[in-house]
Amino acid sequence: YDGDGDRDMPGFTGGIRLDIEIENEAANPAYWHYGEADRTVAADTYLRLLELSYQAKQGADPDTQVILCGLIHPNLLARCDGNPGCGYGAYFHENVAFTKRLLDRPDLFDAVDVHFFLYYHFDPAYIDDGLRWVVDQMQQRGYQRPIYSLEWTGAILLMIMMEGYAGEFIDY
Numbered sequence: 333y334d335g336d337g338d339r340d341m342p343g344f345t346g347g348i349r350l351d352i353e354i355e356n357e358a359a360n361p362a363y364w365h366y367g368e369a370d371r372t373v374a375a376d377t378y379l380r381l382l383e384l385s386y387q388a389k390q391g392a393d394p395d396t397q398v399i400l401c402g403l404i405h406p407n408l409l410a411r412c413d414g415n416p417g418c419g420y421g422a423y424f425h426e427n428v429a430f431t432k433r434l435l436d437r438p439d440l441f442d443a444v445d446v447h448f449f450l451y452y453h454f455d456p457a458y459i460d461d462g463l464r465w466v467v468d469q470m471q472q473r474g475y476q477r478p479i480y481s482l483e484w485t486g487a488i489l490l491m492i493m494m495e496g497y498a499g500e501f502i503d504y
Contacts, residue, residue, distance in 0.1 A: 335458040338400045338497045343469070350393070350396050351396060351397040351398075351442075351443070352385070352389065352396060352397070352398055352399065353375065353399040353400075353401065353402065353445055353482065354382050354385045354398060354400070354401055354441075355378065355381065355402075356380060356401060356402045356483075356494070357401060357403075357404045358374075358378045358401040358402070358430070358434070359371075359375075359401075359403065359426075359427045359430040359434075360373075360404055360427075361374065361447065364377075364378055364401075365377055365378070366479040368423060369481070371426045371429060371430045372402065372430075372433065373405055374430065375429075375430045375434060375457065376409055376433070376452060376466070377431075377443070377475060378434070379434065379437055379440065380398070380439065381436075381478065382398070382401075382434075382437070383440050385398055386398050386439075386440045396441045397442035397443050398440070398441045398442050398443075399441065399442065399443045399444070399445050399480065399482075400435075400441040400443065400477075401404060401433060401434070402445045402446070402447045402482065402483060403407075403431050403434075403444060403447065403466065404422070404425065404427065404444045404447045405427065405448070406431075406446045406447075406448070406459055406461065406462030406465055406466050407461050407462030407465065408420050408424050408427075408429060408462075409424065409428050409431055409462070409465055410462055410464065410465035411427055411461065411463065412424040412425055412427075413428050414424045431469075432469065434501065435466075435469045435470060435473060438470070438473065438475045438477065441477065442477065442479060443477050443478040443479070444466060444470075444477050444478070444479050444480070445479075445480050445481065445482045445483070446462060446479060446481050447482075447483045448465055448481065448484050453477045454488060456504050459487070461478060466479055473491070
């Protein structure tokens with residue numbers, strides 16, 4: 333910012349929109365609060381950072397959107413939520429609890445980012461189920477936010493093409 337209140341940089345004459353994703357994939361212990369066994373503590377630590385970030389953006393530019401941290405594998409969260417035998421292991425149950433804790437604080441973010449990775453074979457429900465789960469979580473908590481997918485691995489398309497589903501995937 334150049335401090336003139338027009339959301340621009342010094343010398344920049346065009347318009348600019350700045351939205352900020354705070355951290356990335358915070359439910360992944362390797363990325364956020366690595367080594368913290370209690371994922372509730374890790375979630376609360378992330379929420380404190382999110383709170384400080386939201387307060388800062390309110391003071392600097394309330395029109396900037398704060399984007400929640402890249403919820404990973406929402407498709408698997410949907411399959412493991414309330415299903416202890418989902419077959420994906422304790423990591424995903426911890427991820428469900430961590431993610432739900434973040435989604436409990438809509439006062440700290442304006443939008444949600446979701447990341448789809450484990451999509452090795454053509455399965456349209458994989459994406460739909462994940463998005464539906466995030467929407468349902470927000471609705472159960474009495475709010476809605478825009479959902480973005482700012483990161484999605486491209487290697488998955490190779491498997492889909494090799495399996496002969498490229499056309500169906502494109503249509504989907």
